[in-house]
Amino acid sequence: MSFVKATVAAIAVAAVSATTAAARDQVHIAGSSRVLPYASIVAEAFGENFDFPTPIVEGGGSGAGRKRMCEGVGLNTIDIANSSSLMKEEQWTTCEATVGKVTEVRIGYDGITFSTRLENTGFEDLTPEQIYLALSDKSEAATWADVDASLPALAIKAFIPGTKHGTREVFETKVMLAGCKAVGTYDEVFAANGGDKKAAEKECFKVRTDGASVDIDGDYTETLASLDANPEGIGVFGLSFLLNNTDKLYAANINGVEPSTETIASGEYPVSRPLQFYVKNAHVSQVPGMKEYLEFFVSDEIAGPDGPLAEYGLVSDPELEATQEMVAEIN
Known part of the structure; x- marks a missing residue:
């Protein structure tokens, strides 16, 4: 009897956890310690200028961030992996086999x-x-x-x-x-x-x-x-x-x-080297504010040569306009 109660309780906890994960309303980001300060600047500005919660930004390293993003689809996994190194072809293939389409977004150099x-x-x-x-x-x-x-x-x-x-x-x-x-x-x-x-x-x-x-x-x-x-x-x-x-x-x-x-x-x-982040496309329609965050990050006001990221040391991407057009197509 006690075993049954414990099992039911465990299922209840799992259900609550799943509901919490499904109800997540913050963009969740992890990865490169080099990209971390830039992403933190953008996240804070995003929270101040949009009617969405400030995204959660964590470090951990480029490889660790990509690994977390590629664990699977579901709101108990992160949405974006910041990276100061490029994902290798075999890593990309394995990741997309698990989570579907992944988009690389270069933010500068x-x-x-x-x-x-x-x-x-x-x-x-x-x-x-x-x-x-x-x-x-x-x-x-x-x-x-x-x-x-x-x-x-x-x-x-x-x-x-x-x-x-x-x-x-x-x-x-x-x-x-x-x-x-x-x-x-x-x-x-x-x-x-x-x-x-x-x-x-x-x-x-x-x-x-x-x-x-x-x-x-x-x-x-x-x-x-x-x-x-x-x-x-x-x-x-x-x-x-x-x-x-x-x-x-x-x-x-x-x-x-x-x-x-x-x-x-x-x-x-x-x-x-280029600096970039990787987007789990399957989450864009699931996480409120994620598409807006992506577009905000690569906007002229943020990632352009006169934006706050350049003031902090990021070298603006000469092809930023092409990146903006690509991000606009992510869904």
Whole structure:
């Protein structure tokens, strides 16, 4: 008898939970810590300007956000996944097999910088080749001067994004892989593995495990704190974070190009990336205000060059109008 009562009670609780989920009236978003501040700005402005509740915005990382969005259809799952890395084709196929149509919405661009404290002179210019030679798991260099005599004789200590962050993919492909190819290691591994491109790339991505390269699993404030504790170190930061901390940090030019909103928007700066979010289309008609939120996010007033996101450091997308037209068709 007690078992039956417990079972009935459990069913009742489940029914209440399902009803609550079905009645959800807030857009629910999770994902990239890099996109998080932009999405938070938009969510707050949306709540202030529309007759809908302020959307819930959480972090957790690009991969984790996409995974949550792809868990299934239903209002107990999130609606939008913020992402600083692009969804791979196989991930997209698997996700759409579970949740139906998914739309990628680019919101602008960001560049990652290699920055150090103002007192550390000599890092004004770096190349992917130098960074690879310093941080590769094959490196035995103790100081930056061991890598290149033109660099300071400071111990190599770099704080890089952890593997769960979308920023890590940019670091690997735009810096480590580029440097690996420049020094010839990629070609050697490619040939040794019978022309296996993925194996060669994976080898190029490997970083030191002797303490010279340190993964940061938190956000950029953790990287900054690591530089405070290791003042001769170098950290990887997004451009917007750097611009908000120029009283403490400066960034190296990469291949002679200064990181700026202009060089990132033009594609001249080599370590840049698009920022985007992924939309579960099946929820657009189910969650009040979701379509309005999407259109508001990519509006000129918000994502344009004179909007609040640009003020915070987002590089406006030159093709924003095309994105607006695409979002208008989401249903």
